[in-house]
Amino acid sequence: MSAVEAAPRVEGRSNRGSTTWMVVPALVLLIGFFALPYLTIITMSLREASTRAVYGEGFTLAHYTTALGDFYIWGILGRTLLIGATVTVISLLLGYPVAYHLAKSRSRWTSLLYIFVLSPLLVGLVVRTFAWMIILSNNGVANQALQAVGLIDFPLQLMNNSLGVTIALTHVFLPFVILPLLGNLQAISPDLAMASRSLGASRMRTFWKVTLPLSMPGIQAGTILVFVLSISAYVTPAMLGGTGGRTMSVLVVQYLVDNFRWPAGAALAIIMAAVAVIFVGLYLRLTARAMRRLP
Amino acid sequence: MTALTIDRINKRYGNLHILKDISIPIGQGEFVSLLGPSGCGKTTTLRCIAGFERPDTGRILFGERDVTRALPEQRDIGMVFQSYALFPHMTVAENLSFGLEVRKVAPADRQRRIADVLAMVRLEGYDKRYPRELSGGQQQRVALARALVIEPSVLLLDEPLANLDATLRDEMRFFIRDLQQRVGITSIYVTHDQAEAMVMSDKIVVMNAGTISQFGSPREIYERPASQSVAGFIGRSNTISGKIAEALGQDGYKVETPCGSIGATGPAGLSKGAEVKIMIRPENISTRSQAASGHQQGAGAEEAGSGENVLAGSVVNSVYQGSANQLAVKLGSGDRVIVDVNGRNPLEVGEQVALRFAARDTWLLAS
Numbered sequence: 001m002s003a004v005e006a007a008p009r010v011e012g013r014s015n016r017g018s019t020t021w022m023v024v025p026a027l028v029l030l031i032g033f034f035a036l037p038y039l040t041i042i043t044m045s046l047r048e049a050s051t052r053a054v055y056g057e058g059f060t061l062a063h064y065t066t067a068l069g070d071f072y073i074w075g076i077l078g079r080t081l082l083i084g085a086t087v088t089v090i091s092l093l094l095g096y097p098v099a100y101h102l103a104k105s106r107s108r109w110t111s112l113l114y115i116f117v118l119s120p121l122l123v124g125l126v127v128r129t130f131a132w133m134i135i136l137s138n139n140g141v142a143n144q145a146l147q148a149v150g151l152i153d154f155p156l157q158l159m160n161n162s163l164g165v166t167i168a169l170t171h172v173f174l175p176f177v178i179l180p181l182l183g184n185l186q187a188i189s190p191d192l193a194m195a196s197r198s199l200g201a202s203r204m205r206t207f208w209k210v211t212l213p214l215s216m217p218g219i220q221a222g223t224i225l226v227f228v229l230s231i232s233a234y235v236t237p238a239m240l241g242g243t244g245g246r247t248m249s250v251l252v253v254q255y256l257v258d259n260f261r262w263p264a265g266a267a268l269a270i271i272m273a274a275v276a277v278i279f280v281g282l283y284l285r286l287t288a289r290a291m292r293r294l295p
Numbered sequence: 296m297t298a299l300t301i302d303r304i305n306k307r308y309g310n311l312h313i314l315k316d317i318s319i320p321i322g323q324g325e326f327v328s329l330l331g332p333s334g335c336g337k338t339t340t341l342r343c344i345a346g347f348e349r350p351d352t353g354r355i356l357f358g359e360r361d362v363t364r365a366l367p368e369q370r371d372i373g374m375v376f377q378s379y380a381l382f383p384h385m386t387v388a389e390n391l392s393f394g395l396e397v398r399k400v401a402p403a404d405r406q407r408r409i410a411d412v413l414a415m416v417r418l419e420g421y422d423k424r425y426p427r428e429l430s431g432g433q434q435q436r437v438a439l440a441r442a443l444v445i446e447p448s449v450l451l452l453d454e455p456l457a458n459l460d461a462t463l464r465d466e467m468r469f470f471i472r473d474l475q476q477r478v479g480i481t482s483i484y485v486t487h488d489q490a491e492a493m494v495m496s497d498k499i500v501v502m503n504a505g506t507i508s509q510f511g512s513p514r515e516i517y518e519r520p521a522s523q524s525v526a527g528f529i530g531r532s533n534t535i536s537g538k539i540a541e542a543l544g545q546d547g548y549k550v551e552t553p554c555g556s557i558g559a560t561g562p563a564g565l566s567k568g569a570e571v572k573i574m575i576r577p578e579n580i581s582t583r584s585q586a587a588s589g590h591q592q593g594a595g596a597e598e599a600g601s602g603e604n605v606l607a608g609s610v611v612n613s614v615y616q617g618s619a620n621q622l623a624v625k626l627g628s629g630d631r632v633i634v635d636v637n638g639r640n641p642l643e644v645g646e647q648v649a650l651r652f653a654a655r656d657t658w659l660l661a662s
């Protein structure tokens with residue numbers, strides 16, 4: 001009895017042993033470029049401020065207590081999360097139908113749609129953001145068009161606020177929700193939908209009961225990617241956000257570069273990272289419940 | 296009354312003509328197989344019946360009801376797939392419940408019907424398992440149960456056994472056939488395995504390149520194939536070329552061949568002088584060593600009036616197959632004939648033999 005039980009365990013251990021070395025390069029990379037910089041920032045955030053050097057001699061928690069006691073910073077943190085959540089939800093709502101269509105379609109136009117989907121990633125970040133400035137500014141393309149049709153009399157405030165940042169970020173990060181979803185949806189056998197229809201379920205019911213639950217892993221991966229990328233984006237909010245659309249990353253860079261307050265800026269960065277980890281962790285728990293039954 | 300009528304349907308993909316004027320009448324409770332080589336249009340036909348494809352022309356009737364334009368969910372079908380297509384995020388019970396919930400069957404009723412059908416496929420106690428926790432054969436039975444529990448008017452099966460190993464496949468053939476007969480459900484079964492079609496079906500539709508080569512009972516198709524391609528596709532067969540010399544009554548003929556004159560059976564109405572092929576199944580030929588029989592080599596053929604034919608030849612190959620020996624015999628005309636003989640009494644390669652077969656065991660194919 002015990003011999004029978006022992007056998008697979010031995011095998012499992014030897015398997016693990018033989019492949020351990022394969023993670024070494026990734027581990028080195030991770031420690032060198034991820035853990036070490038983070039450690040540096042954490043230490044920096046605990047240093048006293050100094051006017052003569054990047055940071056002073058002693059250690060302190062003051063930067064954290066000041067930041068957490070500052071309503072202005074709470075406001076910006078809240079706005080950053082709100083922008084992240086909005087971008088994520090809109091990307092999912094826009095991206096799901098596209099991924100669904102791409103996964104099903106066998107037409108030769110599909111490759112064109114593919115290129116269209118990837119296009120935001122094919123244009124440089126700064127160029128793309130300038131394009132949005134041209135479109136969204138007070139006398140930009142969007143406002144002129146709306147005035148020309150007579151929908152509005154005065155230009156709408158489309159940039160230098162959260163709205164402009166949200167629009168531009170959604171545009172860039174749409175592919176990040178579409179691609180994981182597409183992979184997921186393509187892996188679902190079309191037989192399943194047919195089986196559902198043959199059992200009498202309408203297209204709608206088939207989608208809600210079969211396709212959607214099975215595409216949860218793609219939804220999870222895509223939304224996490226977009227959320228994390230959105231709340232940490234810098235160039236887009238810096239160029240389009242102005243003061244009304246300022247986010248945490250913009251604030252951090254402002255602390256570091258403009259005000260030369262490295263320890264305080266580092267503390268803000270760590271707070272932001274911690275909040276992101278907490279949100280993603282909560283989200284993972286929430287979605288894991290929905291995916292509990294998947295193979 | 297026909298339970299299902301397929302009436303001259305045509306289907307094209309672009310300029311590929313996939314189904315050409317397919318008509319199949321299917322009686323209530325019948326088990327009909329669609330049999331044919333890969334790509335001949337079996338799945339397409341089944342998908343037209345299920346409603347996943349719409350034929351370009353033609354009609355499909357369930358009983359009296361024209362369903363040609365109905366959506367799959369409006370057709371009242373049960374479907375079993377080669378991939379099983381069980382919902383991976385649902386337990387066995389939930390998979391079975393799916394179609395009942397759509398039909399708004401009351402929960403108590405639902406449970407009773409699920410338990411009944413699980414008993415029928417011998418999977419009692421498996422209701423809480425997920426599909427991934429079942430073997431291939433068990434998954435197949437769940438798929439069958441899921442299609443049957445909704446008590447559809449037609450059961451459609453697309454190569455449901457193709458993913459199973461040989462032993463299990465044999466077992467499942469009888470299992471499905473038995474279940475189908477007990478439930479009495481009209482069934483359409485797609486396969487490219489002729490043995491499967493033979494043992495399971497009431498009727499077989501032999502398809503080839505989008506057309507129906509023959510529609511009939513397994514016996515008709517085996518013994519009286521409509522063409523050389525059907526004869527070649529169903530079981531093993533030998534053919535000897537010849538010309539009709541004389542018609543004898545309804546379906547008897549005398550055929551002139553290079554081996555002499557042979558008495559044969561064939562479809563009515565073959566005219567004198569027509570080129571034909573005489574088909575003989577290997578198991579219908581008996582052999583005797585030439586030395587023992589009194590016939591001379593090369594002498595052909597029909598023993599006057601008896602309906603028995605005797606041909607002489609020499610053994611060129613002998614393969615031991617356990618239950619029988621398969622001999623290849625070269626006739627005087629140069630044709631090769633495959634013969635099954637008793638395994639205990641093998642004939643040597645090179646030996647002269649007399650082949651004997653009855654006229655009623657032959658069938659004439661137009662060539």
Ligand SMILES: Nc1ncnc2c1ncn2[C@@H]1O[C@H](COP(=O)(O)OP(=O)(O)OP(=O)(O)O)[C@@H](O)[C@H]1O
Pocket residue numbers: 308311313331332333334335336337338339340487
């Ligand atoms: N959506 C489609 N577009 C174009 N051609 C198709 C499509 N579906 C099937 N075909 C073609 O139709 C023909 C018949 O296909 P079908 O799937 O009915 O064959 P089958 O008899 O089921 O073959 P198999 O035994 O391999 O399953 C094939 O030549 C196939 O290439």
Ligand SMILES: [Mg+2]
Pocket residue numbers: 337338339
């Ligand atoms: Mg097929």
